[in-house]
Structures are given as structure tokens and as C-alpha cells.
Amino acid sequence: MKVQGKMFIWLSVFVLAMAVVYGVWSKEPAGTTALFLAFGLCIMIGYYLAFTARRIDAGAQDNKEADVADDAGEVGFFSPHSWQPLALGVGGALAFLSVAVGWWLLYFSAPILLIGLLGWVFEYYRGENQNQ
Structure with missing residues (x-):
């Protein structure tokens, strides 16, 4: 580091x-x-x-004397699957498109962004991924 x-x-x-x-x-x-x-x-x-x-x-x-294998091991936790980044990407694309097309498009992109953001934040608090 x-x-x-x-x-x-x-x-x-x-x-x-x-x-x-x-x-x-x-x-x-x-x-x-x-x-x-x-x-x-x-x-x-x-x-x-x-x-x-x-x-x-x-x-x-x-460490200057370390081998490549010394850094092996668990890197961290990564979600196995999630649809929330797709919703955030679509909502963000529509939000940026609203700058070029018209601000009225922001009314349609804001709910998609909100659903994607809230879904991603609370992904492990509900449904099949809920912690016991």
C-alpha cells in the first residue's frame, strides 16, 4: 500500500x-x-x-524480497450476482441523456436511479441474500 x-x-x-x-x-x-x-x-x-x-x-x-505467491489469498467479498448496477446504468444514461434531449426525461430517469440505488444498498437486507 x-x-x-x-x-x-x-x-x-x-x-x-x-x-x-x-x-x-x-x-x-x-x-x-x-x-x-x-x-x-x-x-x-x-x-x-x-x-x-x-x-x-x-x-x-x-517487501522487496517477497515473491508473487506471498500476496496470494482472499481478496474480499464480491456479490455473486446483482441486477441493481444495470438499473443504475440505465437510469444514469437516461439522466445524462436528459441534458441533451430535454429535462423532462429526468422525470423518468430519477425513479429508475432511485430504485437501482435503494436496491443495491439494501440488497443483503432482504430476499434470498438476507443475513440470518
Whole structure:
């Protein structure tokens, strides 16, 4: 985790330098703003990874003498199947389409988004996946 944090912090330094150079050289506001926003995202992720690395044990990627097999094991819990991301995708696509077509389409996409979001949040509190 320490390696990834350092990588993102160095990436944010690079993106900041490129944002300044690009802004001075091109005087184009959209690209400059995008690069400064990319800097902000990189520094947030790098800070989070560096902060989290201090609170957890060192991983295999932090040991220079580690083998690939040292990092094997359980990664985490993943849902076996869920239809809720499909509802969120359709609702999100319709919501973004409403910007181009007309705001009236948002009235149809908001309930689909709400159903998908609530279904995903409460997926393991009801039905066959309910915890005992």
C-alpha cells in the first residue's frame, strides 16, 4: 500500500507541473482546468493510500524480497450476482441523456436511479441474500 501511495503522490507532482506548463504555454482554460482537477484527484488518492498504509500491516508489495505467491489469498467479498448496477446504468444514461434531449426525461430517469440505488444498498437486507 505504501508503494501505491508514493506512486500517486509522485504522479500528482508530475500532473501539477504539466498543468502549470500547459496553462502558461497554451492559455487554454478547459485543458488547464482538467489538468488541475486531475492533480486534485491524484493527490486525494495518494493521500488516502499513504494514510491507510500507516494504519495497516505491510503487504507483500512493500517487501522487496517477497515473491508473487506471498500476496496470494482472499481478496474480499464480491456479490455473486446483482441486477441493481444495470438499473443504475440505465437510469444514469437516461439522466445524462436528459441534458441533451430535454429535462423532462429526468422525470423518468430519477425513479429508475432511485430504485437501482435503494436496491443495491439494501440488497443483503432482504430476499434470498438476507443475513440470518
